[in-house]
Amino acid sequence: EAGVAQSPRYKIIEKRQSVAFWCNPISGHATLYWYQQILGQGPKLLIQFQNNGVVDDSQLPKDRFSAERLKGVDSTLKIQPAKLEDSAVYLCASSLSTSLNEQFFGPGTRLTVL
């Protein structure tokens, strides 16, 4: 089966610009996660969706970050405006549900903010 797809793979922007990332989860997976992985650190959950509803967005910087999952399938994560400290890899993961189902990760989008 196809894995989690993400695009773009790399993005370089200047601070104060806007950027958007796209994620297509594995077909049939109800739960979708966005993680931020800063260089030298482990991933940190930004937001979790169950179908098209938000389950957890407690660590999402809502003044600049937004995410949506229209129709409960694909998801986009947006940063507006970007700051230098947003430079990181943004990982999307999906699982069948929020119970103990394995999370499958995408290849990530590496963002560099200059």
Next chain:
Amino acid sequence: AQTVTQSQPEMSVQEAETVTLSCTYDTSESDYYLFWYKQPPSRQMILVIRQEAYKQQNATENRFSVNFQKAAKSFSLKISDSQLGDAAMYFCAYRVYNQGGKLIFGQGTELSVKP
């Protein structure tokens, strides 16, 4: 707050030898899961092994096994007969039982395998 700590930023092992990666965690919960994930360079993160806290028996997956010490809140990963393909960043992760799927990750240990 739940935290996961990996105190070894880097580890090295000779091919065919055994290496142990350390992980400690802090939680007040009694029901939770622990995981080891592997992240090869420029490749996707994959699950290596999983341990349920209520199980006393240590999980094993082929050459990978864990030493789970619940009282000490320790969860180490042993890789036996190390192979060149085992070279990667390894992350220890934790999630609470029945509280969504949120994973809390440690800082990672970069494992290199010498031929």
